[in-house]
Amino acid sequence: MSSLTVESSRFGRVQVEPSAVIEFPEGLIGLGGSRYALIADKPDAPIVWLQSVEDPGLALPVANPHRFFADFAVEVVDEDVERLGLDATSTMDVYVTVRAAPALED
Numbered sequence: 001m002s003s004l005t006v007e008s009s010r011f012g013r014v015q016v017e018p019s020a021v022i023e024f025p026e027g028l029i030g031l032g033g034s035r036y037a038l039i040a041d042k043p044d045a046p047i048v049w050l051q052s053v054e055d056p057g058l059a060l061p062v063a064n065p066h067r068f069f070a071d072f073a074v075e076v077v078d079e080d081v082e083r084l085g086l087d088a089t090s091t092m093d094v095y096v097t098v099r100a101a102p103a104l105e106d
Contacts, residue, residue: 004037007056010049011039021053031058038062038095047098062095 003015016037024034035053046067052058065072074094076086086092 004053006037006039006051006053008039008049008051008059009057010059011041011051014039014051016053022050031060033058048095050095050097061098063098065094065096 004018004021006014006016008014014037016039020037022036022038024036027034028036031052033052033054036050037053038048039051039059040048047061047063049059050062072094076084076092081087084090084092
């Protein structure tokens with residue numbers, strides 16, 4: 001399958017593999033669209049952008065919290081495990097939204 005062209009106001013035209021598109025069937029609270037892709041300006045960037053595939057101007061800065069907080073933990077309840085189709089061998093990535101603050105610790 002060929003790559004998908006995503007328009008981004010931050011990065012311009014970006015090619016994304018269709019398998020890398022993240023579907024949010026119920027959307028994201030307060031935001032439009034349901035299809036997003038993670039876009040970074042460099043491969044090992046600590047902060048990446050959750051870019052809407054449908055809206056070039058809609059992107060959220062996100063980060064893997066484990067990079068900043070070694071003891072960060074996520075509890076996934078049984079209902080979510082079932083809804084996501086996870087099992088004992090499944091792995092998942094976790095990202096949290098980021099906000100700007102004067103100090104990195106904030």
